[in-house]
Amino acid sequence: MAQAILLAALLSYLTITMLNILGAGLGPVKLACALVGLAAIFLLQLLHSAPGANRACVWQKYLTLIIQALITYLPIVVFRAAWGAMAGFLAGSLLLLLPTKTAWILYGSVGFSMLLPPLLEGRSALDSIYLCQSTLLTGLVVYALSRLSELVREVHETRDELARMAVTKERLRFARDLHDLLGYSLSSITLKSELIHRLIPTHPGRAMDEIADVLTISRQSLADVRRVASGFRDMSLRQEIASAQSVLSAADVVVRARLSLGSLSKQVDTVLASVLREAVTNLLRHSRAQRCDIEGVQEDGLIRLSVANDGVDPAYRDPSPYSGSGLGNLEMRLRAVGGKLRSGRGKDGMYRLVAEAPVNAVRKLAALDVEGLPAEGPAA
Numbered sequence: 001m002a003q004a005i006l007l008a009a010l011l012s013y014l015t016i017t018m019l020n021i022l023g024a025g026l027g028p029v030k031l032a033c034a035l036v037g038l039a040a041i042f043l044l045q046l047l048h049s050a051p052g053a054n055r056a057c058v059w060q061k062y063l064t065l066i067i068q069a070l071i072t073y074l075p076i077v078v079f080r081a082a083w084g085a086m087a088g089f090l091a092g093s094l095l096l097l098l099p100t101k102t103a104w105i106l107y108g109s110v111g112f113s114m115l116l117p118p119l120l121e122g123r124s125a126l127d128s129i130y131l132c133q134s135t136l137l138t139g140l141v142v143y144a145l146s147r148l149s150e151l152v153r154e155v156h157e158t159r160d161e162l163a164r165m166a167v168t169k170e171r172l173r174f175a176r177d178l179h180d181l182l183g184y185s186l187s188s189i190t191l192k193s194e195l196i197h198r199l200i201p202t203h204p205g206r207a208m209d210e211i212a213d214v215l216t217i218s219r220q221s222l223a224d225v226r227r228v229a230s231g232f233r234d235m236s237l238r239q240e241i242a243s244a245q246s247v248l249s250a251a252d253v254v255v256r257a258r259l260s261l262g263s264l265s266k267q268v269d270t271v272l273a274s275v276l277r278e279a280v281t282n283l284l285r286h287s288r289a290q291r292c293d294i295e296g297v298q299e300d301g302l303i304r305l306s307v308a309n310d311g312v313d314p315a316y317r318d319p320s321p322y323s324g325s326g327l328g329n330l331e332m333r334l335r336a337v338g339g340k341l342r343s344g345r346g347k348d349g350m351y352r353l354v355a356e357a358p359v360n361a362v363r364k365l366a367a368l369d370v371e372g373l374p375a376e377g378p379a380a
Helices: 002-023 028-049 058-073 076-097 100-113 116-120 125-199 204-230 237-250 266-286 326-336
Strands: 254-261 291-299 302-309 340-345 351-358
Touching: 002 028, 002 076, 002 125, 028 058, 028 076, 028 125, 058 076, 076 100, 076 116, 076 125, 100 125, 116 125, 125 204, 125 237, 125 266, 125 326, 204 237, 237 254, 237 266, 237 291, 266 291, 266 302, 266 326, 266 351, 326 340, 326 351
Parallel strands: 254 291
Antiparallel strands: 291 302, 302 351, 340 351
16 A cells, blocks of 8 residues: 555656646657656656665665756756656655765755756746745655655564564474473373382382372373463462472482472462472483472572482483473573573582572562471471
8 A cells, every 4th residue: 555655646746747848838759758758767766765775786876866866957958847846756766765964965955956947947936946845845755655665564574573473482482381391290200100110019009109199190291281282381389399299209319398488479480380390300310319409588589499409410411302401491481580590510519400580479478388398497
């Protein structure tokens, strides 16, 4: 639509100029020359008004502007003031193609140069002012409509790009959440299945209890997949701590927890639960830990969750493919809530994963009591 409006405006100005020339009573040869000149100016203006024309080569822009200037000023010798409307096209082209400061200076110069043709014909000063003003106005109209057409095109392209980005973002969200949610669950199921395999010959009763845990984790995994698919990804740090204790105990890892947190927003609660889940998954897959320390505290307006273990082997490399995106996912999640993540081996030999996030809507500081863990202090 914007291009159609620009085209209609250009044709209207050309028609007005042609009517003025026809009214001058010129011969057929001059009329034919006028038609050729108008066609040339029209084509040049379409070139200058095309989207991205200002990004063309410098020599190309100056060459076409010089040709347009010649076709604008030379016919004035023959057609006098009747040809003056074409100067507005040149003024608009200058604004479209040249740097801002130079363009506006030359734009004004073209407009004021149209004061001369009426005076040379012996017309009144009002005619000179009218031609000058109409030239400047035509230049602004050509410039504005050309830029409008280009901006509309850019808006449509941007809209399409935003749609593609939204699809890509949703794919990344799905992949990230699927990794964070199912990596832990599948590791837990594998660990408990191996434990059940060992327990069946000697401790069938305990094996049955572990099978019940596997069924619970499997059902939770199914619910997690459904939440990921539907976009609902709220998780609970309280539930993740209880689950982590059960899984790590099955792996003969001593769990010690000290947690003192206030009420967390759903977003922060979900992010910290994801951190804990990924930390436990990595512990099960990448280490031979005998002890795991979980600490969560509130200090200086920040919630800090620390998960440490003593079983990281610096030389260990996970042989399974596609196994290295968990910490990157967590960094993205924490940045989204204004937090940060750091990890590494401390001087005491413990490997720590520490997540910090700002407190949101903390109403009252209270100890987080977990079933099987005391509210304050360490617990095995």
